[in-house]
Amino acid sequence: MTSTVRFRCIDIAHGYDSPSGEIASLDGVSFEAEGNEIIGLVGPSGCGKTTLLKILAGLMNPTSGRIVLEREGGGTSANALVFQDHGVFPWLTVVDNVAFGLEMKGVRARRRRERACDFLRRVGLLDFRDRYPYELSVGMRQRVGIARAFVSDVPMLLMDEPFGSLDAQTRLLLQEELLTIWEQDRKLVVYVTHDIEEAILLGDRVLVMSGRPGRILEEIPIPLARPRALAAPDRPDIKELKWHIWHLLEDEARRHLSIPE
Amino acid sequence: MTTDTVGEARWPDSRWTTVVVLAGLAATWEILVRLGPLPSFYFPPPSAVAGSLVELTRGGELLEHGGTTLVRIGAGLLVGASTGFLAGVAMGRSERLRVVADPVVGALYPLPKIAILPLVMIFLGIGESSKHVVIALAAFFPMLISTLAGVRQIPDIYFEVAENYGADRRALLRRVVLPASLPAVLGGLRIALNSVIHVTIAVEIVSAVRGLGALIWLSWEVLRVERLYAALVLIALLGIAATWGVEWMSRRFVPWRT
Numbered sequence: 365m366t367s368t369v370r371f372r373c374i375d376i377a378h379g380y381d382s383p384s385g386e387i388a389s390l391d392g393v394s395f396e397a398e399g400n401e402i403i404g405l406v407g408p409s410g411c412g413k414t415t416l417l418k419i420l421a422g423l424m425n426p427t428s429g430r431i432v433l434e435r436e437g438g439g440t441s442a443n444a445l446v447f448q449d450h451g452v453f454p455w456l457t458v459v460d461n462v463a464f465g466l467e468m469k470g471v472r473a474r475r476r477r478e479r480a481c482d483f484l485r486r487v488g489l490l491d492f493r494d495r496y497p498y499e500l501s502v503g504m505r506q507r508v509g510i511a512r513a514f515v516s517d518v519p520m521l522l523m524d525e526p527f528g529s530l531d532a533q534t535r536l537l538l539q540e541e542l543l544t545i546w547e548q549d550r551k552l553v554v555y556v557t558h559d560i561e562e563a564i565l566l567g568d569r570v571l572v573m574s575g576r577p578g579r580i581l582e583e584i585p586i587p588l589a590r591p592r593a594l595a596a597p598d599r600p601d602i603k604e605l606k607w608h609i610w611h612l613l614e615d616e617a618r619r620h621l622s623i624p625e
Numbered sequence: 626m627t628t629d630t631v632g633e634a635r636w637p638d639s640r641w642t643t644v645v646v647l648a649g650l651a652a653t654w655e656i657l658v659r660l661g662p663l664p665s666f667y668f669p670p671p672s673a674v675a676g677s678l679v680e681l682t683r684g685g686e687l688l689e690h691g692g693t694t695l696v697r698i699g700a701g702l703l704v705g706a707s708t709g710f711l712a713g714v715a716m717g718r719s720e721r722l723r724v725v726a727d728p729v730v731g732a733l734y735p736l737p738k739i740a741i742l743p744l745v746m747i748f749l750g751i752g753e754s755s756k757h758v759v760i761a762l763a764a765f766f767p768m769l770i771s772t773l774a775g776v777r778q779i780p781d782i783y784f785e786v787a788e789n790y791g792a793d794r795r796a797l798l799r800r801v802v803l804p805a806s807l808p809a810v811l812g813g814l815r816i817a818l819n820s821v822i823h824v825t826i827a828v829e830i831v832s833a834v835r836g837l838g839a840l841i842w843l844s845w846e847v848l849r850v851e852r853l854y855a856a857l858v859l860i861a862l863l864g865i866a867a868t869w870g871v872e873w874m875s876r877r878f879v880p881w882r883t
Contacts, residue, residue: 423785445789450782455804455881464800468791496881516790 369435369442369519369552370398376429378415388577389415395571395580400550404563406609407573408616413556417522420554421445435519443520444513448528451509452497459484459493461508465516483515487541503534514545520552539565540594547591560609564597572609575616582612669851677855691859693835697825701760706817709765710810713772714802734766739827756828763824767816775809776802808882811875818867826860
């Protein structure tokens, strides 16, 4: 089945050229992750969270630093990305989208359809298998993107604010669903979000990033048992953690908006 | 399961609207000629044009001229649109090729294709092949430019997702580039069809004894005005059929489009 994975980011830096000179987006980012934990990555907008995720995904190269990836078991790609939106292909039906990762691995058409349908049945999307994404709501499209990541048999999922564009109620439901799916099929998840509560609800650890150039300000373990319920973070000590993270981010957020301190 | 979409429901309506509008115009024309305000020499009534169409059909000229034009359009479109499509995909995917070919395309695209005919005839003679080349060029450029634009406007995110799931170059082409650019390609096909009809008729007027363009010219020479109109009606029908054909293809091959 799914192989396990362990990676270490060592002193990752990234910069890009702009008309006004080189801009450093990441600076000295180091952390490690292994097994089947969920890491919440929070930071102010523009802090290079997405860049870091793309570097982890192998879609971008860091300017300096390296990533050491160790994995047991075989497989071609080690990770699957889930984006905020536009991640599902508009020209593929739901089932073909969900089966896309398997298709790229060379799994036969019948087998991958079965696998995709099994998963869609589990999350209640089976009736929509032959629909195109434009026929679905934004929230349903995100569920398709997440289904595709889970079905693809990769040990590591990289999620870039997957619920960022959803309304609050939909987001709660999908957070709950993600926790349920993950409990049944635990993978290593790096979950980028700007929502502190979301990072705490989902994460075993929360990494707090600074504004540009992004670096890791603090790593905060979340002492909540699994499986977790939506109400789990309501504990007083967890609430305190939330405000602690907020204070770490507050200055950056203010600077971003030019609100005086 | 209900699969009705707004587009499908609206489609027959717009077709009927077309028929009703055209029939109304024809009827008005007929009445204006019969009552006298429109001189029938310049504006032969639709009944006379229809009579002329029947006569052309019976005499076999319709098949001869119409068939010739259809073959030229078909051959030119097939060769020109497919090569234009391939060139567009290649230029869309290769920065290097684009840099080299862009100025050439920019220089050749605006040239009226009919203006190249004499030159092509010097190379290939006055037979069918020179006509085919010029007609194919008329399809080539719109197809190239639309395909290129279609490939270039594919959001990066789709390439990132596909690569992230392990897509190689071939898989990217088959699962991302081709489907994502298809709407633009079909738009290009529509423009190419129009362009091909224009150039085919022009070529036939200039240098052919068969084809609808030739029929127009021959009818002018002997002042058979109603035949002239009949040929124009046939060309218009061709244009309508072409538009419907492309619309059908859009519904058939791009079902994921809203």
